[in-house]
Amino acid sequence: MTLETKSLSKMDFVYWTSLVSGGVAGLVVDIVLFPIDTIKTRLQSERGFIRSGGFRGIYKGLAPAAAGSAPTAALFFCTYDGLKSYLGQFCSKTQQPYVHMISAASAEIVACLIRVPVEIAKQRRQVISLRYSTSLEIWLHALKTEGIRRGLYRGFGTTVMREVPFSFIQFPLWEYFKQNWTAVTGTALTPFTVAICGAIAGGIAAGLTTPLDVAKTRIMLADENVSKLGVSRILHGIYRDQGIKGVFAGFVPRVLWITLGGAIFFGFYDLTARLLSSDQAK
Template sequence: MNNAKDFRNSLIAGGSAGTMVDVILFPIDTLKTRLQSHHGFTQSGGFRGIYSGLASAALGSAPTAAVFFSTYEVIKTAFHSTDKQSLAPVVHMIAASVGEVTACLLRVPVEVVKQRTQTKHSSTSFNAFRKTVATEGFLGLYRGYISTISREIPFAFIQFPLWEYFKVLWSRESGVPITAWQSGICGALAGGIAAGITTPLDVAKTRIMLAEKSSKIAQGSILYTLRQIRLQRGIKGLFAGVVPRVIWISIGGAIFLGVYEEVKIILNSQTWNV
């Protein structure tokens, strides 16, 4: 009963947190995507239409976040039953990685549609979806799946163990369990660190998703894409959009993980009939 309640609460809390973050911070995500585009910031739209693609993000954020957190909590709980605290960072890495692989089954199609709308490949999210399916088939919606996973797993390896560690450290120093807003601050710090380190992988993912179908980059090789970016734009190109990415994920981490913890606290205090 408790497991069913925890699973349901993780679904609801994760969905609520994901929707709030994606909607509030969408303009920053748009600017980051345009900075990383092969066509450059100005040709991709500049500061115009910064809410282009919001519909796809809003539609996909709740189920994506819900799937991630429900998977993360289930795996974390299962491993923690061993009571080996020394393995906690490894447990968090495994749980977050499996959660990301699962969530990306929903996230990647949303990202493809969203980013093509953000960079003016299509006028609306629906048109981007329709054009992608018409020209590339259903699998076109999963272009960049491997590169997305290759970005998300290293990101999760860094962010979630740090988040859990910062929470434990804060609680230990204060002598009391941390609150939801304190958890959010821990999430902001962990997310900002992970975002900065993994920016080159994010740039490669964006290039692969936005590349012309006939191009070699569209085939999805991360190493090839990173090499091409390095040759064309140097180290600076590999870290294109790093400032908005770090800002976006830091603020997003504070909201996302703070709201997630707050909603879980509220739901756990309720009496449910299961």
């Protein structure tokens, strides 16, 4: 086997591992923590928590979320791990955080191609007062009345604006915590400790990017006229009417959801990757 063939096989294995590990991790997180996500969405809704459903029907919207979680997470990690492996060979150790940031930001943009239509269906189902029957009805209505860009992909730019800063914070922190875990704690890096690193990194990133998440939710749930407003104008309007509390609406469930989700997601991702690596070694 030539060096080129070995390199290609290794790269194929990276993509395969990322595809399976990311898909499994994403699906587990979305199913287990879905009620917390529903509460967060209803807190951020312009209609208010109670009118949006309160604690009733907290699993509404699970179907599109579950259907989209695996391919979204798989697409993200295929892009992230692929770019990280490729760019990493051209950069020094001190430049690795920039590699992680670029890889994560690029992966988020690619993943949003699936994430945004799924989010639209999921969040409109989560807000009970909108009275949509099925996810398919939501997509068909959006496509018929607003088209692809303003319907199925409404809020794409805002979602990217939320995900890129989130990734800039989360992934360099996650990689840094993993790299220094053994040196600081004196214990080996296991799927459990990888999960802890992911939880801490995710919680920090979630808290700092909550206002962008609020703007994204308002745009996806709003009527067409409101959805055309920019992020800054939407946040300014929320601040004017509700103050800083409105801008950070859903802060607690968002941080809780992503902290727990980060632990489950990165833990399952690392565990699945290790299992696949051990099978490959055999």
